[in-house]
Amino acid sequence: xxxxxxSPQSLIVQKGxxxxxxxxxxxxxxxxFPWYQQFPGKGxxxxxxxxxxxxxxxxxxxxxxxxxxxxxxSLHIMDSQPGDSATYFCAASSRGxxxxxxxxxxxxxxxLTVWP
Amino acid sequence: NAGVTQTPKFQVLxxxxxxxxxxxxxxxxxxxxxxxxxxxMGLRLIYYSASEGTTDKGEVPNGYNVSRLNKRExxxxxxxxxxxxxxxxxxxxxxxxGGEQFFGPGTRLTVL
Numbered sequence: 001x002x003x004x005x006x007s008p009q010s011l012i013v014q015k016g017x018x019x020x021x022x023x024x025x026x027x028x029x030x031x032x033f034p035w036y037q038q039f040p041g042k043g044x045x046x047x048x049x050x051x052x053x054x055x056x057x058x059x060x061x062x063x064x065x066x067x068x069x070x071x072x073x074s075l076h077i078m079d080s081q082p083g084d085s086a087t088y089f090c091a092a093s094s095r096g097x098x099x100x101x102x103x104x105x106x107x108x109x110x111x112l113t114v115w116p
Numbered sequence: 117n118a119g120v121t122q123t124p125k126f127q128v129l130x131x132x133x134x135x136x137x138x139x140x141x142x143x144x145x146x147x148x149x150x151x152x153x154x155x156x157m158g159l160r161l162i163y164y165s166a167s168e169g170t171t172d173k174g175e176v177p178n179g180y181n182v183s184r185l186n187k188r189e190x191x192x193x194x195x196x197x198x199x200x201x202x203x204x205x206x207x208x209x210x211x212x213x214g215g216e217q218f219f220g221p222g223t224r225l226t227v228l
Binding site for chain 1 (some may be wrong): 120124149156157158159161164166189206208210215216217218219221
Protein backbone atom coordinates (compact mmCIF):
# COMPACT_ATOMS: atom_id res chain seq x y z
CA UNK A 1 0.00 0.00 0.00
CA UNK A 2 1.43 3.31 -1.05
CA UNK A 3 1.85 5.53 2.00
CA UNK A 4 2.20 8.80 0.09
CA UNK A 5 0.33 9.51 -3.14
CA UNK A 6 1.67 12.19 -5.47
CA SER A 7 0.15 13.94 -8.48
CA PRO A 8 0.52 14.79 -11.26
CA GLN A 9 3.05 12.37 -12.71
CA SER A 10 4.24 15.03 -15.14
CA LEU A 11 3.77 18.77 -15.40
CA ILE A 12 4.59 21.27 -18.13
CA VAL A 13 4.65 24.94 -17.21
CA GLN A 14 5.63 28.05 -19.08
CA LYS A 15 8.47 30.18 -17.78
CA GLY A 16 7.16 32.59 -15.16
CA UNK A 17 4.16 30.43 -14.34
CA UNK A 18 3.26 28.64 -11.10
CA UNK A 19 3.98 24.94 -10.71
CA UNK A 20 1.84 23.02 -8.22
CA UNK A 21 2.46 19.44 -7.11
CA UNK A 22 0.17 17.70 -4.66
CA UNK A 23 0.63 14.87 -2.16
CA UNK A 24 -1.73 13.01 0.16
CA UNK A 25 -1.10 10.63 3.04
CA UNK A 26 -3.12 8.44 5.39
CA UNK A 27 -0.87 7.81 8.37
CA UNK A 28 -1.65 10.46 11.00
CA UNK A 29 1.59 9.62 12.78
CA UNK A 30 3.60 11.31 10.04
CA UNK A 31 5.17 14.48 11.38
CA UNK A 32 7.83 15.46 8.86
CA PHE A 33 7.09 16.27 5.21
CA PRO A 34 10.07 17.02 2.93
CA TRP A 35 10.24 17.68 -0.78
CA TYR A 36 13.21 16.43 -2.77
CA GLN A 37 14.46 17.70 -6.13
CA GLN A 38 16.33 15.46 -8.55
CA PHE A 39 18.17 16.50 -11.71
CA PRO A 40 18.98 13.90 -14.40
CA GLY A 41 21.94 11.73 -13.46
CA LYS A 42 22.01 12.98 -9.87
CA GLY A 43 20.73 11.81 -6.53
CA UNK A 44 17.71 13.52 -4.95
CA UNK A 45 18.47 16.52 -2.74
CA UNK A 46 16.34 18.13 -0.05
CA UNK A 47 14.52 21.21 -1.35
CA UNK A 48 12.24 22.23 1.51
CA UNK A 49 10.50 20.54 4.44
CA UNK A 50 7.65 21.25 6.84
CA UNK A 51 6.37 19.93 10.16
CA UNK A 52 2.61 19.83 10.88
CA UNK A 53 2.66 22.60 13.48
CA UNK A 54 2.62 25.19 10.66
CA UNK A 55 0.37 25.46 7.58
CA UNK A 56 2.87 27.03 5.24
CA UNK A 57 6.61 27.36 4.79
CA UNK A 58 8.30 29.53 2.20
CA UNK A 59 11.88 29.52 0.98
CA UNK A 60 12.47 31.86 -1.92
CA UNK A 61 10.23 30.84 -4.82
CA UNK A 62 9.32 27.51 -3.17
CA UNK A 63 6.38 27.15 -0.77
CA UNK A 64 4.93 24.14 1.02
CA UNK A 65 1.25 24.37 1.92
CA UNK A 66 0.09 21.87 4.54
CA UNK A 67 -3.49 20.89 5.36
CA UNK A 68 -3.47 18.63 8.40
CA UNK A 69 -7.22 17.93 8.47
CA UNK A 70 -7.24 16.89 4.81
CA UNK A 71 -3.92 15.04 5.15
CA UNK A 72 -2.57 16.80 2.12
CA UNK A 73 0.44 18.94 1.34
CA SER A 74 1.62 20.64 -1.80
CA LEU A 75 4.64 22.30 -3.34
CA HIS A 76 4.22 25.61 -5.14
CA ILE A 77 6.98 26.97 -7.34
CA MET A 78 6.42 30.62 -8.14
CA ASP A 79 7.91 32.27 -11.23
CA SER A 80 9.00 28.86 -12.55
CA GLN A 81 12.29 28.87 -14.45
CA PRO A 82 13.80 26.43 -16.99
CA GLY A 83 16.42 25.61 -14.33
CA ASP A 84 13.59 24.24 -12.16
CA SER A 85 13.03 21.43 -14.68
CA ALA A 86 13.61 18.30 -12.61
CA THR A 87 11.80 15.47 -10.88
CA TYR A 88 10.21 16.34 -7.56
CA PHE A 89 9.41 13.84 -4.81
CA CYS A 90 7.29 14.40 -1.74
CA ALA A 91 7.89 12.25 1.30
CA ALA A 92 6.75 11.71 4.87
CA SER A 93 8.12 10.16 8.04
CA SER A 94 7.20 9.68 11.66
CA ARG A 95 8.92 9.26 14.96
CA GLY A 96 8.30 5.52 14.78
CA UNK A 97 9.44 2.96 17.25
CA UNK A 98 12.69 1.06 16.99
CA UNK A 99 13.96 0.35 13.50
CA UNK A 100 11.27 2.37 11.70
CA UNK A 101 12.46 5.56 13.32
CA UNK A 102 13.16 8.15 10.66
CA UNK A 103 12.17 6.02 7.67
CA UNK A 104 10.96 8.19 4.77
CA UNK A 105 8.04 7.14 2.58
CA UNK A 106 8.26 8.68 -0.91
CA UNK A 107 5.66 9.60 -3.50
CA UNK A 108 6.27 8.36 -7.03
CA UNK A 109 7.57 11.68 -8.30
CA UNK A 110 6.54 14.46 -10.66
CA UNK A 111 8.58 15.31 -13.72
CA LEU A 112 8.44 19.09 -14.15
CA THR A 113 9.33 20.74 -17.45
CA VAL A 114 9.48 24.53 -17.63
CA TRP A 115 9.43 25.89 -21.16
CA PRO A 116 11.36 29.11 -21.85
CA ASN B 117 33.41 16.28 3.56
CA ALA B 118 32.29 13.98 0.72
CA GLY B 119 28.78 13.20 2.07
CA VAL B 120 27.49 9.90 0.67
CA THR B 121 29.67 8.10 -1.85
CA GLN B 122 28.77 5.08 -3.98
CA THR B 123 30.80 2.74 -6.13
CA PRO B 124 30.68 1.83 -8.91
CA LYS B 125 28.87 4.53 -10.92
CA PHE B 126 27.96 2.16 -13.75
CA GLN B 127 27.87 -1.62 -14.03
CA VAL B 128 26.75 -4.15 -16.62
CA LEU B 129 26.13 -7.72 -15.49
CA UNK B 130 25.00 -10.89 -17.16
CA UNK B 131 22.05 -12.79 -15.73
CA UNK B 132 23.21 -14.95 -12.83
CA UNK B 133 26.30 -12.94 -12.00
CA UNK B 134 26.78 -11.46 -8.54
CA UNK B 135 28.05 -8.12 -7.40
CA UNK B 136 28.21 -5.81 -4.41
CA UNK B 137 27.34 -2.13 -4.46
CA UNK B 138 29.34 -0.11 -1.96
CA UNK B 139 28.17 2.91 0.02
CA UNK B 140 29.93 5.06 2.58
CA UNK B 141 29.02 8.24 4.46
CA UNK B 142 31.21 10.59 6.46
CA UNK B 143 28.48 12.50 8.33
CA UNK B 144 28.41 10.16 11.34
CA UNK B 145 24.79 9.25 10.61
CA UNK B 146 23.21 6.30 12.34
CA UNK B 147 20.68 5.34 9.66
CA UNK B 148 21.46 4.22 6.12
CA UNK B 149 19.20 3.17 3.25
CA UNK B 150 19.26 1.49 -0.14
CA UNK B 151 16.69 2.49 -2.78
CA UNK B 152 16.07 1.55 -6.35
CA UNK B 153 14.60 4.01 -8.83
CA UNK B 154 12.65 2.89 -11.87
CA UNK B 155 10.67 5.07 -14.32
CA UNK B 156 7.22 5.87 -12.96
CA MET B 157 7.85 3.99 -9.72
CA GLY B 158 9.68 6.62 -7.73
CA LEU B 159 12.13 5.59 -5.02
CA ARG B 160 11.47 2.19 -3.54
CA LEU B 161 13.20 1.14 -0.37
CA ILE B 162 15.11 -2.13 -0.61
CA TYR B 163 16.74 -2.41 2.82
CA TYR B 164 17.65 -0.05 5.59
CA SER B 165 19.76 0.03 8.70
CA ALA B 166 18.45 2.19 11.52
CA SER B 167 21.72 1.87 13.40
CA GLU B 168 24.98 -0.03 13.27
CA GLY B 169 24.34 -3.73 13.75
CA THR B 170 20.72 -3.73 12.57
CA THR B 171 19.15 -4.17 9.14
CA ASP B 172 15.53 -4.42 8.04
CA LYS B 173 13.66 -5.17 4.86
CA GLY B 174 11.99 -2.39 2.93
CA GLU B 175 9.37 -2.62 0.20
CA VAL B 176 11.33 -4.65 -2.39
CA PRO B 177 13.98 -6.82 -0.64
CA ASN B 178 13.72 -9.98 -2.76
CA GLY B 179 16.95 -10.82 -4.58
CA TYR B 180 19.10 -8.56 -2.39
CA ASN B 181 21.16 -8.80 0.76
CA VAL B 182 22.83 -6.08 2.80
CA SER B 183 25.66 -5.71 5.25
CA ARG B 184 26.15 -2.83 7.68
CA LEU B 185 29.90 -3.20 7.89
CA ASN B 186 30.36 -0.37 10.41
CA LYS B 187 28.77 2.99 11.08
CA ARG B 188 30.13 4.45 7.83
CA GLU B 189 29.52 1.65 5.34
CA UNK B 190 26.41 -0.14 4.08
CA UNK B 191 26.72 -2.53 1.13
CA UNK B 192 24.07 -4.08 -1.12
CA UNK B 193 24.65 -7.48 -2.70
CA UNK B 194 22.97 -9.10 -5.65
CA UNK B 195 23.69 -12.83 -5.39
CA UNK B 196 22.27 -13.84 -8.78
CA UNK B 197 21.39 -10.86 -10.91
CA UNK B 198 18.20 -10.84 -12.99
CA UNK B 199 17.10 -8.45 -15.76
CA UNK B 200 14.35 -7.20 -13.41
CA UNK B 201 17.11 -5.74 -11.24
CA UNK B 202 18.14 -3.33 -13.98
CA UNK B 203 17.72 0.00 -12.22
CA UNK B 204 19.43 2.99 -10.69
CA UNK B 205 20.41 2.32 -7.08
CA UNK B 206 20.74 5.06 -4.50
CA UNK B 207 22.25 4.89 -1.06
CA UNK B 208 21.22 7.44 1.55
CA UNK B 209 21.94 8.30 5.15
CA UNK B 210 20.12 10.20 7.85
CA UNK B 211 20.52 10.99 11.49
CA UNK B 212 18.37 8.57 13.46
CA UNK B 213 16.26 11.27 15.07
CA GLY B 214 15.06 12.56 11.71
CA GLY B 215 15.85 15.56 9.55
CA GLU B 216 17.40 15.65 6.12
CA GLN B 217 18.19 12.43 4.31
CA PHE B 218 21.29 12.71 2.13
CA PHE B 219 21.58 10.72 -1.08
CA GLY B 220 24.60 9.44 -2.95
CA PRO B 221 25.07 9.98 -6.71
CA GLY B 222 23.67 6.57 -7.65
CA THR B 223 24.79 3.40 -9.43
CA ARG B 224 23.29 2.64 -12.81
CA LEU B 225 23.04 -1.14 -13.14
CA THR B 226 22.12 -3.04 -16.29
CA VAL B 227 21.52 -6.79 -16.20
CA LEU B 228 21.55 -8.47 -19.60
